[in-house]
Amino acid sequence: MTTVTFDTLDATRKLRDAGFDEKQAETVVRVLAEAQSNLVTKEHFDAKFDRLYWILGVLLALAIANFSKQFF
Numbered sequence: 001m002t003t004v005t006f007d008t009l010d011a012t013r014k015l016r017d018a019g020f021d022e023k024q025a026e027t028v029v030r031v032l033a034e035a036q037s038n039l040v041t042k043e044h045f046d047a048k049f050d051r052l053y054w055i056l057g058v059l060l061a062l063a064i065a066n067f068s069k070q071f072f
Contacts, residue, residue, distance in 0.1 A: 012025045
C-alpha cells in the first residue's frame with residue numbers, strides 16, 4: 001500500500017509565517033495529518049473491485065447454471 005508523507009513541522013512553520021498562532025497551526029496540521037490517514041489508495045480501490053468482479057462472476061455462473069437446469 002502506498003504511504004503518503006507529510007512534513008508536519010514544515011507545514012506548521014508555514015502556517016505560523018502566514019499569521020497563525022502556534023496552537024492554530026498545530027491544530028490545522030493535526031487535522032490534515034488525520035485526514036490523510038483515511039485516504040483510499042488506487043491499490044486499495046482496485047483490490048475491492050477485484051473482489052467484487054469475482055463475486056459477480058460466481059453469481060453469474062450460478063444464475064446460468066440455474067437457468068440451464070430448466071432446459072435439460
